[in-house]
Amino acid sequence: MKNSLTLFNEIANKLLVDEEENPVAEFVSSEELFKKIDLELSENSIDEVRFKSALENLVLKTPRTATNAFFNQLFGGRNDRAVLGDLLAVMLNNSTYTYKAAGVQIGVEKVIINKVLQLIDWNKDGGGTFATGGSMTNFMSMLMARDAFNDEIRVEGMTQENLIVYTSIESHYSIPKNAAFSGIGRENVRYIAVDEEGRMDVNDLKQQVEKDVQEGNKPVLVNLTAGTTVLGAFDPIVEVSEICLKHNIWLHVDGAYCGSVIFSEKYKHLIGGVELADSFSFNAHKMIGTPLTCSLIFVKNKKHLYDSFSNEAKYLYQTDEDEFNLGKTSLQCGRRNDALKFWTLWKSVGTKGLETIVDKQFELADIARDYIKNNDDYISYGIEDSISVCFNYKGIPAQELCTSLYEESKTLVGYGTFNEDEFIRFVTINAQNEKEDILNFFKTLEKFVHSKYEIAQLS
Numbered sequence: 001m002k003n004s005l006t007l008f009n010e011i012a013n014k015l016l017v018d019e020e021e022n023p024v025a026e027f028v029s030s031e032e033l034f035k036k037i038d039l040e041l042s043e044n045s046i047d048e049v050r051f052k053s054a055l056e057n058l059v060l061k062t063p064r065t066a067t068n069a070f071f072n073q074l075f076g077g078r079n080d081r082a083v084l085g086d087l088l089a090v091m092l093n094n095s096t097y098t099y100k101a102a103g104v105q106i107g108v109e110k111v112i113i114n115k116v117l118q119l120i121d122w123n124k125d126g127g128g129t130f131a132t133g134g135s136m137t138n139f140m141s142m143l144m145a146r147d148a149f150n151d152e153i154r155v156e157g158m159t160q161e162n163l164i165v166y167t168s169i170e171s172h173y174s175i176p177k178n179a180a181f182s183g184i185g186r187e188n189v190r191y192i193a194v195d196e197e198g199r200m201d202v203n204d205l206k207q208q209v210e211k212d213v214q215e216g217n218k219p220v221l222v223n224l225t226a227g228t229t230v231l232g233a234f235d236p237i238v239e240v241s242e243i244c245l246k247h248n249i250w251l252h253v254d255g256a257y258c259g260s261v262i263f264s265e266k267y268k269h270l271i272g273g274v275e276l277a278d279s280f281s282f283n284a285h286k287m288i289g290t291p292l293t294c295s296l297i298f299v300k301n302k303k304h305l306y307d308s309f310s311n312e313a314k315y316l317y318q319t320d321e322d323e324f325n326l327g328k329t330s331l332q333c334g335r336r337n338d339a340l341k342f343w344t345l346w347k348s349v350g351t352k353g354l355e356t357i358v359d360k361q362f363e364l365a366d367i368a369r370d371y372i373k374n375n376d377d378y379i380s381y382g383i384e385d386s387i388s389v390c391f392n393y394k395g396i397p398a399q400e401l402c403t404s405l406y407e408e409s410k411t412l413v414g415y416g417t418f419n420e421d422e423f424i425r426f427v428t429i430n431a432q433n434e435k436e437d438i439l440n441f442f443k444t445l446e447k448f449v450h451s452k453y454e455i456a457q458l459s
């Protein structure tokens with residue numbers, strides 16, 4: 001073990017040094033992957049020199065998500081306190097389904113869940129659990145909504161229930177997949193229109209629900225998004241909750257991207273009314289900045305977690321009360337300790353520190369928006385109060401420009417569409433960045449366009 005830890009330190013230090021000089025890794029195309037990287041698995045062991053060389057080359061050529069040149073995904077950066085917790089979780093290798101297997105680590109998860117429940121005023125009867133990502137927490141909310149509607153489905157299966165799910169056209173792609181997994185069916189997902197800022201249209205939802213009720217269908221779930229994938233928009237919770245209350249529909253708020261605004265006094269109004277929902281989720285590996293994955297789902301009444309996910313197993317649950325056997329409220333059996341990295345960060349910086357992390361991302365987004373507004377070569381397609389900054393530069397197709405920047409190892413940034421407009425989507429989710437890093441992105445972009453497009457055209 002000591003030899004492996006020494007090797008880890010050597011390669012990690014080499015990566016950190018190289019990231020300072022080269023914030024974007026050398027591009028390796030899928031066609032060249034198996035030629036440039038030694039990935040072959042052999043019958044016999046290999047010597048230490050070859051092993052170290054292969055591992056080091058693999059690490060150094062992997063896309064770099066923690067540097068000041070990564071704006072591509074809804075995660076980024078490297079918070080050292082959270083990394084510390086993740087490394088310790090790997091060393092300890094506990095599975096958090098039982099108290100017997102995880103012991104005091106169960107307390108880590110429970111403390112985080114209880115603290116968040118207090119923040120959204122669900123601390124009386126509420127509950128929560130960790131999951132492997134936003135798709136999984138959305139799936140869990142759908143299962144709980146289905147079972148809350150008819151608890152016999154868990155035993156008897158789906159028998160022509162005609163259950164209907166509602167979500168906006170800008171919601172996460174996991175919703176139709178989860179409808180297939182849950183037995184509700186992809187064709188029973190209603191896609192609700194959005195307004196000019198990407199938020200669910202409440203009137204369209206109301207009309208769709210009333211139409212389904214009249215036709216004998218059974219509305220079971222409305223999925224709202226707190227931070228849509230492209231624009232970063234927040235669906236209106238209060239207005240939608242009135243519709244759900246009237247028709248007894250489960251209301252889930254998918255805050256995988258931006259639900260962490262609950263930690264910010266300045267921005268928590270964006271998710272105002274979350275306490276009216278039945279379930280709520282967020283990914284700490286996004287706005288909070290923990291390593292992947294760290295997703296949490298909360299319910300107003302924890303009985304729904306037990307109703308949908310508990311199952312007896314004498315070979316597994318052998319000690320302590322169910323309250324400390326977290327497998328009883330989880331979709332998983334083997335459960336990686338994803339709570340520790342969140343706890344080490346939260347313990348270190350406090351709730352105020354988490355607030356600073358969230359606020360910093362909006363501050364960086366405002367810097368980017370101001371730059372775009374003050375430069376005639378840019379066209380803005382984004383919205384205010386979002387950490388997704390959407391724009392185009394000099395009329396160059398977004399997909400083409402983003403791909404070129406990636407393949408030439410300049411910077412990593414993605415593109416998206418809204419209302420048939422395609423644009424660059426620049427995400428300021430790395431709270432370790434500063435104003436200079438945001439401005440440097442635009443300088444890099446402009447210099448790249450000048451050399452690749454403008455000079456080339458002149459010649």
